[in-house]
Amino acid sequence: MIIGVPKEIKNNENRVAITPAGVMSFVQAGHTVIIEKDAGIGSGFTNDDYIKAGAQIIDSAKDVWAQADMVMKVKEPLPSEYDYFRSGLVLFTYLHLAAEPELARALKEKGVTAIAYETVQIGRTLPLLTPMSEVAGRMAAQIGAQFLEKPEGGKGILLGGVPGVNRGKVTIIGGGVVGTNAAKVAIGLGADVTIIDLSADRLRELDDIFGNQIKTLMSNPMNIAQAVAESDLVIGAVLIPGAKAPKLVTEEMVKAMTPGSVIVDVAIDQGGIVETSDHVTTHDNPTYVKHGVVHYAVANMPGAVPRTSTIALTNVTIPYALQIANKGVRQAIADNPALKLGVNVAAGEITYEAVARDLGYTYVPVDEAFGKQLMAN
Numbered sequence: 001m002i003i004g005v006p007k008e009i010k011n012n013e014n015r016v017a018i019t020p021a022g023v024m025s026f027v028q029a030g031h032t033v034i035i036e037k038d039a040g041i042g043s044g045f046t047n048d049d050y051i052k053a054g055a056q057i058i059d060s061a062k063d064v065w066a067q068a069d070m071v072m073k074v075k076e077p078l079p080s081e082y083d084y085f086r087s088g089l090v091l092f093t094y095l096h097l098a099a100e101p102e103l104a105r106a107l108k109e110k111g112v113t114a115i116a117y118e119t120v121q122i123g124r125t126l127p128l129l130t131p132m133s134e135v136a137g138r139m140a141a142q143i144g145a146q147f148l149e150k151p152e153g154g155k156g157i158l159l160g161g162v163p164g165v166n167r168g169k170v171t172i173i174g175g176g177v178v179g180t181n182a183a184k185v186a187i188g189l190g191a192d193v194t195i196i197d198l199s200a201d202r203l204r205e206l207d208d209i210f211g212n213q214i215k216t217l218m219s220n221p222m223n224i225a226q227a228v229a230e231s232d233l234v235i236g237a238v239l240i241p242g243a244k245a246p247k248l249v250t251e252e253m254v255k256a257m258t259p260g261s262v263i264v265d266v267a268i269d270q271g272g273i274v275e276t277s278d279h280v281t282t283h284d285n286p287t288y289v290k291h292g293v294v295h296y297a298v299a300n301m302p303g304a305v306p307r308t309s310t311i312a313l314t315n316v317t318i319p320y321a322l323q324i325a326n327k328g329v330r331q332a333i334a335d336n337p338a339l340k341l342g343v344n345v346a347a348g349e350i351t352y353e354a355v356a357r358d359l360g361y362t363y364v365p366v367d368e369a370f371g372k373q374l375m376a377n
């Protein structure tokens with residue numbers, strides 16, 4: 001199989017979908033890897049590094065997309081890339097389709113088999129989302145601390161306080177991977193940390209992990225309203241796999257926060273959990289102020305720490321990509337139920353239930369979608 005890796009084009013997205021080590025794994029298995037020129041530079045990998053590992057460097061993104069059987073990316077394709085879609089192409093990347101209706105339509109209409117990193121699932125875990133959630137969670141607390149500084153637009157408090165002065169209050173909504181990692185850093189900074197989750201079992205686990213370094217609260221509108229109003233920093237970290245994020249923090253709750261407070265809505269890639277997180281921001285211009293509260297809504301946070309993130313991401317994606325390359329996409333998903341759950345679009349149908357529901361399409365299970373296609377041909 002020919003595996004193509006274009007350069008990422010999202011604002012300040014410096015990650016790349018493959019490292020030289022990944023190239024070597026594909027080449028040793030008999031595959032060809034083509035990489036757009038300079039695709040790895042932002043993560044510290046030169047064209048020469050890739051050539052030594054056995055890849056071919058291609059000058060244009062267009063040619064990479066045209067020649068590849070499978071394109072591996074990090075972020076969802078942007079509209080300028082939709083023209084490269086074609087029937088039979090396998091696309092393996094983050095997609096977040098519930099928040100990207102135009103992309104979903106383009107993939108469906110062009111007959112791409114689109115496998116989303118974020119919905120590959122084993123039991124309760126999302127193995128291809130986890131490392132980036134670890135990165136974004138840790139970043140969320142440090143970014144929140146930065147934007148609480150007065151010159152950055154914040155109210156001018158130090159999260160850890162000092163002797164004789166209160167610590168800053170951090171509320172983390174969603175106690176999964178992002179939430180846990182945000183808590184680790186916020187605790188390290190000395191903040192007063194509360195984690196809110198809908199799962200009583202998860203709250204028990206968090207209590208076992210952190211003991212009395214945190215407070216835990218059940219997720220309901222009253223607890224959220226009270227915690228948000230008292231917080232200096234709110235971190236949005238809820239996920240319902242594949243689905244649009246629920247708006248748990250209303251505009252009224254944001255109005256009740258004191259001016260100069262900060263919201264880091266990490267879940268913005270799925271639409272965000274805060275009513276006033278009404279648009280995605282970029283690393284170039286990461287915040288805006290609404291009702292006196294600083295909002296940070298960057299959908300590719302790990303892109304700012306690309307060396308760490310590229311290695312962490314490819315550590316987990318390459319083994320799945322190798323299965324697709326070695327067996328072909330249909331056999332690979334037949335053999336691996338975790339990978340099968342990653343298929344969001346196939347044979348012109350939306351094959352992930354939550355995406356279909358949120359975007360108003362009929363859900364067609366992937367076997368049925370491929371079956372219909374076989375019968376039609």
Ligand SMILES: NC(=O)C1=CN([C@@H]2O[C@H](COP(=O)(O)OP(=O)(O)OC[C@H]3O[C@@H](n4cnc5c(N)ncnc54)[C@H](O)[C@@H]3O)[C@@H](O)[C@H]2O)C=CC1
Pocket residue numbers: 118129130132133134136173174175176177178179196197198199202219237238239240246248265266267268269270298299300301302
């Ligand atoms: N902005 C960015 O650059 C990045 C964003 N993310 C996003 O962060 C979000 C969180 O990801 P993970 O922590 O990996 O997910 P996760 O699945 O590990 O955790 C989600 C948590 O939300 C909880 N939850 C569900 N409904 C809830 C509710 N109504 N109230 C409170 N808690 C609720 C779940 O019980 C679970 O503990 C996802 O949208 C993910 O895509 C992840 C990495 C980078």
Ligand SMILES: CC(=O)C(=O)O
Pocket residue numbers: 075094118129132133269299300301302303
């Ligand atoms: C999870 C995701 O979308 C990211 O790491 O950018």
